[in-house]
Every structure is written in C-alpha cells, then in structure tokens.
Amino acid sequence: MSELQLTMRAVPSSEDTQRTRLIFCLFVALVMAFALTMFAGAILQDPDSWWQVKVGLDFLANRTFPTVDTYSHTFAGQPWIAKEWLGQVLLALAYQAGGWNGVVALIIATICLTVFLMAWFLGEWLKPTLAIGLAFAAAALISPIYTARPHIFTLPIIVVWTALLFEASRQERAPPWWLLALVVLWANLHATFTLSFVIAGFAGLDLLARIRLSKPALLARWIAFGLLCPVVSLIHPYGFKAILTTFTVAYGNEAVPLITEWRAFNATEQFPQEMALMLMFFGLLVSRLRIGWAKALFIVFTLHVYLSHLRFMYLFFLLVPVVLAVEVGQQCPSLSLGKWVTEKRDGLEQFLARRFYPICGVAIILVTAAISMLNSTHQVMPSQKTSASDALAFAESHHLSGNVLNSYNFGGTLIFHGIKSYIDGRTDQLFLGGFTTTDDETGHSGGKPILEAQLKKYAIGWALLSADDSRQPFFDELGWKRAYADKYAVIYVPDA
Template sequence: MKIITIWMETNSGDNPLQQFATKRWFWLSLFGFSLFSIISLIGARLLGDPDTLWHIAAGKWILANQAVPRADPFSFSFHGAKWVPHEWLAEVSLGASHAWLGWAGPVVVTALAASVTLTVLLRFLLRYIEPLHACMGTVLTSLTLVQHLLARPHTLAWPLMVIWAAHLVLAREQGKRPSLWLLVVMLAWANLHGSFMLGIGLAGALAAEAVLTEGHPWQSAKVWAPFLALTVLAGLLTPNGLDGLLFPFHVSGMSYSLSIISEWQPPDFRSFQPIELWLAFVLFGALYFGFRLPATRIVMCFGMVHLALTSVRYAELPGLLAPLLLMPSVGPQLRAAIRPEIKPKVPPWSLLIITTACIVLITASIVVLARGVSHDQSPVQPRAAIRAAMAAGISGPVFNSYNFGGYLIFSGIAPMIDGRADLYGDDFVRRYMAAYSGDATVLESLFREYKIRWALLEPTSPALKVISGLPGWRKVHEDDDAVAYVLKQ
C-alpha cells in the first residue's frame, strides 16, 4: 500500500476516506467485494454445467431426508447401488441456496467462494511483494480459474485449499508445527470435495521438506508426524470414511470414462488456454530475473503443472498453489530486483473515484441478484422436449444423453446415466457410449434390458438414426438442443 501511503503524506487532512486508505483491510475488502460483484454479474455462466443440476438435487435430497444417501436414489439403471456422495456438504450448500434464492443462490455461493479464494491469496502475496505486483499475480491466478469457475463443489473448496496451503507454507517459513485449527479446515474440505487428498499430499510434501532441509530430521519428524496423522484422521471423518481417501484412486483407474469426459481431457493448445499464459509469465519472470528457488518447491510446482497439462480439471492448481509455495523465496528476490527510483503519486481525487466505482459495481450486482438469475434457456435443460414426451403420455425408463442426466434428476425423472461416472463405472459407460454412438446391436440390447420407453438426445447423437428405424418409435419433438422419441403404446 505504499502508493496510498505516499499520497496520504502529501495530502494531509481529516477525511475519513483518506484514513481508511492507509488500512490494508480496506483495500482487500474493496477487492473482495468488487470481485464478488463481477462474478455475480455473469451468474448464468456459472450455471452452464449439467452436473450443477444433480448436485443441487442431491443437496435438496439430503436436506429433505436429513441424511446422506447410502445408495443411489436417482437413476433407474443403478437404483439402489452403493453411492455415498463425497461432496455432500457442498451439495447441501448449493441445494439450500437454490431453495432459498432460486438460481441466484448457487451464483451467490460460487461468487463468494471464488472472491474469498482470490482475496486470501492476495493477502498472502502482500506479505512478500508490492501491492501492484501482488494484484498482477492475483489477476494471473484468476485466469487459471476461468474455465473451471462453475457452481460445483470444487469451487466451494477453493478457499479452503488456499487457506490450508498458505498456513502450511507459513508454518514452514517460521520453522513451527502447523496450527491445529487447520484440522477444522481439512475436516470441512474433506466433506466438500475429493480434492482434500491434494491437501494431505501437500502437507506430506512440506513435512518431507522440513525433515530433509532443516538439519535436524528427527526433531522435524516429531513436529510434523502428529499433525500429519491428525490430518489423515480428519480426512476420514466423512460419510465415506476410508472410501473417501481411496476415491481419487478409484476415479483415476477409470481409464475409459476419463478418456471421454471433456474436463478430464488434456488442454487443447490449438485454442487459447489460460494455463499457457500463466506458464509464459512464470517462465519469463524466472528467466528474466534469475530467481533461485528451493529444489523441493520446484518439484512440488512441477507436479501441479503436470496435473494441469494432464487434465483441464486441474488447470487452477498451479495458479492457486504455486504462488503460495514460491513467494517466500521469490518475494525478497523480486523486491531486490525492482527498486523504482521515482515513487508514483496518486492524484487526490483518485481514491474517491476508485471507491465510488466499487460501490456502483457492488450495488449493480445486488440489484441483478435481487431481480433473480435466469437459467431457463440452457442447452443442458431440454424442457420443451420433456414436455412434448410427457404430453405424448409417455412414462418409464428413458435413454438419455449424458449431458441431460443432471436436468432429469433435477426434474424428478430417473435417468439412465448422468455425470456420476464413478457410480456407473467404466463397463457401463463404455456400453452406453457404444449405444449413443449408433451401435445398433448394443442400443437394442440396452432397450430390451432396461425396457426403455422413450429417448432424449442431442440432435447430433448418432443413435437417433438407429432409433428412427426401430419399429414403434416416433419423434415427438425436435429443436436445436434436444430430440425426443417415444415408443408407441
């Protein structure tokens, strides 16, 4: 906050706004509220993923039944199969917010999580580098979040990820055991999203770093080992128990499902990828300023970059965690490398303009949220096609597109498949995709086995050609988003 301090020294007065301008919390608050407002104003963009719909439905089921399901209550193909949602706490948050505020509810929850995440990161960076550089770093991080900024459980876990990593790094810097209150963070994280395993792994990596580099390995091990044991115990305190710890390994073993789900695909560098820009800035800074970094932190960052290049699902990890890991070393070197001789002066009216602009932005977001967020025309919500099928008097099992499963669950209709690939498993997903891709033998086999009475698919599905040629099937609806076929009674 040196710029504001300089301005204050040259513009004396008793203006309360000028007094606030010297407070770091004032600028962090403006940043956080402004960011919340910007994200809220693009609310419909946060709701575009079909999985958001079944997460909301699962949260409402938990609230209505006052229990976490132990078996699948939604699909007909796997109804009653073992399914314990590992993201139940996030789903309750999304479900409750939707019940209270409509579509504005999940938008508020998501915008709040993202703004808190970046504000906490900015606060950490300000410990080591100048405000301008800290803001640039935070903006660069925000770019890595854009593709995955959705009203889904992983976003709600971001603040805990940053808080966890930041305080582990601070503990290492101070040569102390991490505070035990972090165990509460791990407990909440473990019930919000499966990425908590990354937090356990990060704690283990920093513990190993302490043992290897502090010069008294036995003492370091005695300091960190109890914390690591309690961290694992906190991770076990979920409805899934040990299965929660094993869940990431179960998913990583589903090679076929991961190969067809877009968010598990590697980034396609034939089009712009935010991680590419992030890597370019980091490499330029490292090469231009010649930063020297601890080998252990370089290895940790390489691991996160590897994950980000393996799957777009992990694109945010380098942006969120690398600054936390590297800044204790990079910060002092950056301060030494950049020493401006001329201190910039801020015009006396600029503070008022900045504050006013933030207030206007916040007010605009409140008005927009109060009026409600529209989410009725989403391509993952085939409302018209479902109405047409219902008007045709159809009922019973449906052969649906993967992307329509979330909306079917949200609407109280049991789908054949939805975004819970971990429930269905590789074998079923492979068989379903063969039918969806137009394999007539597999399609007819599924129809007989599950007594399919109607179909709800995207217009581009190859299965439509097969269904149109089956005896007794007729088309009842077609638009740009969905086609519905029913079996004549």
C-alpha cells in the same frame, strides 16, 4: 526536525501499509464480483449442477445420508454415497433462498473470497499492484472451472492451507494445528480433500530441506500433523468410504477419457493457459530465481496433475504464485512489498489508508447492492443445453412414461425433476463395469446393434437426446418416432 524524524514521516506505518494492502485486496474482489455477475449464466452451464442441488435438497428434506443409488434406473440400488454432502447442502440452501440466482450468488462470493485471499497472501511479499495483477490473472486462467458445484467451496481452503503451511515451513515452526479443522471441512465439502495430505507433505519436505535433521522435535511435530490429516478426514458421515471413492477416478475409471474436464491438457483448446505457462517458465529462466528442491517438486507435481486432468488447473495457477511469492519478493527487490513501502508514497495511497473504514463500508454496500440487483432484476437460469426444459415440458404434457435413455448432459436435469436417469455425472461411483464405454460405443459407427441391445436390456420407453447426439440416425433406422425436436433436444418414442 532530524533526518531520522523525516524518514519516519516519509515511510508509512505498518498499520497504514496493512490497511492499504487490505483495500487493494477488497478492490480485486469487487472487480471479480462485477465481472462474474456480468457472465453469471456461464456458472450454470455444467449439467452436474442440477443433481448436486437435488441431492442437497433431498438431504434437507429427509435428513438421511444415502448409501444406495435412487436417482437412476440403470444402477438403482447399487452402492452410492453423497461424499460431498456438505457442498451439496450449501448449494441447496442457496437454491432455497434465491433459486438459481442464489446458487450463482454463493458461487460468485466464494470465488471472490478466493481471489481476495490469494491477493492477500501474495501482498505479504509483493507490491500490491503485482499482487492483485497476479490474482486477476490466476482468476481468469481458471475460469473454465467456475461452475455451480461443490469443488468451488474448496478453493479458499486450498489457498489458506497452502500459504500457511509453506509459511510455517519458511519460519521453521510447527504447522498451525487449527488447520486440521480445515481438513474436516474440506473432506465434507469435496472429494479433493486428499490433496491436503499431499500439499502438507510438500511443505514438510520444504522444511526438511531447510533444517535437515537439526531439529528433530520440530520434524516430529510435522510428522504428527501429517499423520493426523487423514485421521481427522475420517470425521465424515461415510468414514473410510469417502477416501476410497476418490481413488475410483484416479485408477481405471472408464469415464475419465470421455469427460472433458478429466481429459489431458490440449494446447489448441487452452491457448491462454498455454501462454501463461510459457511466460511463467520464461520468467523463471531469465530471472534466475533460486528456489529449493522441495518447492520445485511441488511445481512439477501441480503441473503434472494439471496436464493430466484439466479440472486441476487451479492447483497450478492458484498455488504456484502463492508458494513462490516469498522468493520473488526476496530476490527481486523491485517487485517486493518492502521496496514499495520505503518508496515515496503518493497522495492516493495516503488517502486510502486514512479513509480505511469508510472505504470498507462502501465496499460492503456495493457488494450487497450488486447481489440484491442480481436477485431482483435478472433471473439466471441454466441453459437448455443442460436443462432441456421445453423438451421435458413436452414429455410431461404428453405423459411419456417408462425408462428414459438420455444423453449424458441431460442426466442432471432428469434427476432434478424426479425422473430416473439412464446415465448422469456420477461416474465416479456409478455407470462403471463397461456401462459408460458401451454407452459411448452406441454413438459410433456400427453402434446400432449395441444401441438396440441397450434399449431392450433396460426396457427403454422413450429417449431424450441432445440435438447433436450421433445416435439419432440409429433411432430412425430402428423405427422409433421423433416426437419432439428443438435446437437443444430431441425426443424419440417407439413407433406404435
């Protein structure tokens, strides 16, 4: 047998390599599914999950897109749109199918798809073990945003969008036009769809840095693609309004400094993320990895947005590895897929490649079994920190009526149970004009007269407060009676 034939037999075929790569990606998705199932309850800790599901349920029941607020008594009738209607409908359908278990199963499946896609795109340039290791690390680092809200449905989209656009730039070809359909989907799922314009812009800059002005026809296609992105995003029930409402958070929203996910990065509270940032930049410095100025700007942009608002941590941890994978694979051969392919392969890899279809079948069976087990053996419910279920049961049994003054975290559950809220998580459009800051001031020193004024202004008939709400002493001093209390919630009523 010739040396060439021996070499060909020693190096696995491209098909076997792709199959093995796919199995590695399935593995990482399965492990993520198992890990998330163990902590399924944590997915339902966000108070906004309640009203997100309720809006979706109401849409399914009425088939109408709301244009004014009908969920609060403080801003009833004010302009309000369900700009994330499709994400809310998906949550509602999952709830109808399996209750909160169904919602959790849908969120876990979406996160696993995101991790799978990230591992797949990383595995195009990096050895599989490194690709899945980075995918695991990224998934763990962004775990604080794993909540039952529509933004989760955009994570797979943003990974695909970023990977394919930067790949098109690297290959010096026009962006895939079908990606515009992702913009339409994204726009109807969540308000962060405007990020698609920005990412496309950075990918276009990366192309410009490569070809300068040598290919004007290609640049024209990219410019046309970029201009079409905001145009197709208007394929939305609310048209321009969906774009305009995204700017209410970015510019001058009084609730931003008061909501944890919108606050700036805090190293004392985000220690794992801080360590990951330092390790990454240490690696970039000592490896002398060469990256273009456009990608460098993209990294700076994602880091800036993350440091400004915690909720955008996924932009940095998901997208930066995907964008830099090609440079790492090309400039660090020991970490590349090519090096891994040409090395002597062990029996395990050959075993995986030869049994590709049975392994995929087993993976599907295991995922189905895990979801079925979750639905049949363990009922996941939101914490009483956001549900106040016992307190609401008391309110119902004692026929408490009138407008309620509630702690922020109880706004969602009130909406879900058909009780108009005083304040809730829809601060991107409502509870502005000084309302949120005034509500915050009622809990500070000297806030009693402000609270008293709010009670009169909004004709409050009872109050549902969290157990740690700082306004409780003021209610006592104002002569209100504590009618109910547990370790999660307190109910006050006027003293007759």
